[in-house]
Amino acid sequence: MGHLSIIIVNTGTRELTCQCLKSIYANPPHCECEVIVVDNASIDGSCEAIETLYPKVHLIRSDRNLGFCGANNLGFQAAQGQHYMLLNNDTVVQPGALDRLLRELDEDASVGVVAPKLLYPDGSVQMSYGPMPSIFVSFCSFFDIKAWVPGWLVSKIAASSLSRVVGKNAQSYLKWSSPVSPQTMKLGKHLLVSGACMLIRGRCFEQVGALDQNFFMYVDDADYCKRVYDAGWDIKYIAEAIIVHIKGGTVGQRYRWTSAPAYYSVFYFLEKHRGWIVARAAKAIALCSLIVRWTKKAVAKSHAAHEEWKLLRQVAAWPVKSAVVGQSQSMRLEAGSGHAAD
Numbered sequence: 530m531g532h533l534s535i536i537i538v539n540t541g542t543r544e545l546t547c548q549c550l551k552s553i554y555a556n557p558p559h560c561e562c563e564v565i566v567v568d569n570a571s572i573d574g575s576c577e578a579i580e581t582l583y584p585k586v587h588l589i590r591s592d593r594n595l596g597f598c599g600a601n602n603l604g605f606q607a608a609q610g611q612h613y614m615l616l617n618n619d620t621v622v623q624p625g626a627l628d629r630l631l632r633e634l635d636e637d638a639s640v641g642v643v644a645p646k647l648l649y650p651d652g653s654v655q656m657s658y659g660p661m662p663s664i665f666v667s668f669c670s671f672f673d674i675k676a677w678v679p680g681w682l683v684s685k686i687a688a689s690s691l692s693r694v695v696g697k698n699a700q701s702y703l704k705w706s707s708p709v710s711p712q713t714m715k716l717g718k719h720l721l722v723s724g725a726c727m728l729i730r731g732r733c734f735e736q737v738g739a740l741d742q743n744f745f746m747y748v749d750d751a752d753y754c755k756r757v758y759d760a761g762w763d764i765k766y767i768a769e770a771i772i773v774h775i776k777g778g779t780v781g782q783r784y785r786w787t788s789a790p791a792y793y794s795v796f797y798f799l800e801k802h803r804g805w806i807v808a809r810a811a812k813a814i815a816l817c818s819l820i821v822r823w824t825k826k827a828v829a830k831s832h833a834a835h836e837e838w839k840l841l842r843q844v845a846a847w848p849v850k851s852a853v854v855g856q857s858q859s860m861r862l863e864a865g866s867g868h869a870a871d
């Protein structure tokens with residue numbers, strides 16, 4: 530097993546980061562390992578706590594919020610390892626997980642990225658891989674289709690022969706509702722692994738490069754997986770490696786579809802990899818979903834209607850100059866607003 534560099538980004542979430550670090554040092558790999566924490570201008574005492582409790586950590590202080598990708602890229606620049614792990618700070622490493630992931634890189638030279646099974650804190654299985662962004666995926670996400678379909682019906686479809694005829698993207702969702710969770714496997718090129726924990730082979734990183742900083746937060750994992758596939762590498766999901774993920778711990782569960790940068794990231798991915806027509810079609814779907822949300826709240830005379838209208842106008846303004854990169858300076862992350870990713 531080669532020397533491992535673990536890169537963690539902290540943005541004003543001291544307790545989560547310290548919990549993550551505690552789990553790493555309690556369950557370290559059987560190889561040389563360095564832990565790098567990049568702090569995004571936190572003012573909650575995060576840096577002081579890390580320096581006091583975990584003096585071995587290589588702490589990098591940024592004087593401004595660089596976003597997830599920008600901060601991770603700082604970590605890449607400092608890393609000395611043979612392989613690189615991107616690990617969300619709202620994760621808890623379980624015994625043997627790091628060794629199991631590293632072993633896969635040793636055993637299969639075709640694999641460029643490996644990722645673990647993610648669990649919620651209550652032990653239930655979290656969706657650890659899923660479909661690349663597309664028109665279908667955008668529609669399901671923006672309109673929150675999952676919330677409209679009863680869980681029992683999804684589970685019934687997943688366990689039936691119908692799951693074979695609904696298309697690849699829908700199948701990847703249904704697998705996580707099946708009584709039997711997905712097993713270790715190489716993924717098809719239409720699938721991505723969650724950026725909550727992603728182990729990247731050093732030679733793969735040298736070929737693919739760093740994260741695209743046009744993604745301030747979210748969808749960066751889809752972009753990186755797409756680039757890994759395009760470079761000729763495989764991606765593998767390892768069901769035996771377990772990481773607990775407090776999904777949404779860093780910015781709160783609601784951040785994804787209540788913040789313009791999250792939408793911008795989807796549009797940017799689609800424009801980059803599918804073309805401007807697909808990106809603008811996704812934007813139209815997003816606007817329709819936001820109009821529905823705003824109308825419901827306006828009719829109910831909810832105070833939240835004003836915020837929905839503001840978000841609708843921001844999404845409608847895309848593309849704007851430095852729409853995503855500029856968020857690090859022009860928009861404030863809701864760090865610590867909820868502790869229950871991604």
